[in-house]
Structure formats: C-alpha cells, structure tokens
Amino acid sequence: MFSVGIITASDKGAQGQRVDESGKVIQDILSEKGYIVIRYVVLPDDYEQLSREMIYMADTLKANLILTTGGTGFSERDITPEATKSVIEREVPGVAEAIRAYSLAFTPRAMLSRGVCGIRGKTVILNLPGSPKAVKESLEYVMDSIQHGLEILLGKTAECARQ
Template sequence: MFKVGVITASDKGYKGQREDLSGKAIIEIMEKQGYKVERYVILPDDEEKLYEEMVYMSDELKLDLILTTGGTGFSPRDVTPEATRKAAVRLAPGISEAIRYYSLKITPKAMLSRGISGIRKGTLIINLPGSPKAVKESLEYITDALHHGLEILTGQAGECAR
C-alpha cells in the first residue's frame, strides 16, 4: 500500500473562506484505489511553505506520493510548480504532459496549466489542477501508469519492459 500526502494550495482555503473540494476529491479517489492518505494540509499560495511541506512529506514522513492541487495557473500567487521544481531532484515531465494531453480533449484551457511532476528521493510529486472535476479526470487518466511508476520508484518492480 502506497503512502500519500495531499497538499492544497489555496489562500482562501487556508483562511477558511472556501471549502477544499479538490483536496477531498484526491483523498476519496486515492483511498478507493487502495492508497493510504497519511497527511493532508491546506496551505496558502506561498512558495516557501509549499516547498517546506513537500520536503517534510518526502524526507521526514517518507511518503511515496505527494499530490498537490491548486496554484498551477497564471495568477502571480500560483507558485506550486516553482515550489515543486525546488523540491524535486529529478523531473518526471511525462506525467504532467499526459494530464495536459488528456485534459485538452475536454477543454482548451488545459494548456494554461503549469503543473509539473518530479521525484525527491523516494517520493513522486505531482501537481494536479485546482478544480475537483479536473482532479478527478486527471487521476482517473494516470492511475494505472502511476501505480506502476510507484512500484518502480519504491523497488517493488524492476522495469517497464516485460
């Protein structure tokens, strides 16, 4: 069972001015898929705080997967990709490219997502969109490949070729 952390980047959510439906959607989907959500936080759109939480989840909690939601758009306060790039040692661009590719079939606005994916030590970090609908669509699209990628990352599987 893979251990997951969920980070919602939202100034309004952090202040209690908006319910975090996207973070809750991630938790629901991942638990249905058999993942164990061990930590869930709502943080302001603050690059340093987001970075510090990703490092904590990876280095201290040793989670297998961190899923973020929010903060991937064009607003000056949208800094989740920057925090992720700072935390990640290796990038995993194919995941975010696949999410955008799939999302473009649904809406042309998907091209505006700046979300990235990367690896820090034994933890995969993926930026998901901010809306509950887009979170659901993205996770449903990547779940099978994601599971295999985590098996490889954690040493439970050796390689993709059979």
C-alpha cells in the same frame, strides 16, 4: 500499499473562506485505490510553506506520493510548480504532459496549466489542477502509470515493458 500526502494550495482555503473540494476528491479516489493518506493540508499560495511541506512529507513522513492541487495557473500567486521544482531531484515531465494532453479533450484551457511532476528521494510529487472535475479526470487517467512508477522507484518491480 502506498502512502500519500495531499497539499491543497489555496489562499482562501487556508483562511477558511472556501471549502477544499479538490483535496477531498484526491483523498476519496486514492482511498478507494488502497492508498493510505498520511497527511492532508491546506496551505496558502506561499512558496516557502509549500516547499517546506513537500520536503517534510517526503523526507520526514516518507510519503511515497505527494499530490498537490491548485496554484498551477497564471495568477501572480500561483507558484506551486516553482515550489515543486525547488524540491524535486529528477523531473518526470511525461506525467504532466499527459495530463495536459488528455485534458485538452475537455477544455482548450488545459494548455494553460503549468503543473509539473518529479521525484525527491523515494517520493513522486505531482501537481494537479485546482478544480475538482479536473482533479478527478487527471487522476483517473494517470494513476495506473503512477502506481507502476512507484513500484519501480521503490524496487517492487523492475519491468516497464507491456505484458
């Protein structure tokens, strides 16, 4: 199956002042789907650390998928999308747009999410919201399409047409 790296962006989580529930939700959902979690880290909202970790997971560990949670809002320290944009080679805007559109059914504040999605080499990188509930809803909505995208990216299938 596919390998995944999980990054939680949280100053308080990195300092041990908050339990990382969102990263655990990601881990649980993907493990149930047969993905292999090869690395899971909690980092502060720091541009250099986040971008360096994404590069490490993609280039050295060869993760097929990197999922981040947190750091996508309006706070001055929320810089996960900027760190992601600095490491991706190709954007996949439809995934982040789909998450926002779907999430609007639950809360109008979904429009404030700045999460992005893109590709670095053979790795898909996706920013998820910070709340466990939003992570669960978002992943359940996009994972089938993400998996199909991974199959295409890795040459396991070439067709995108509906059957």
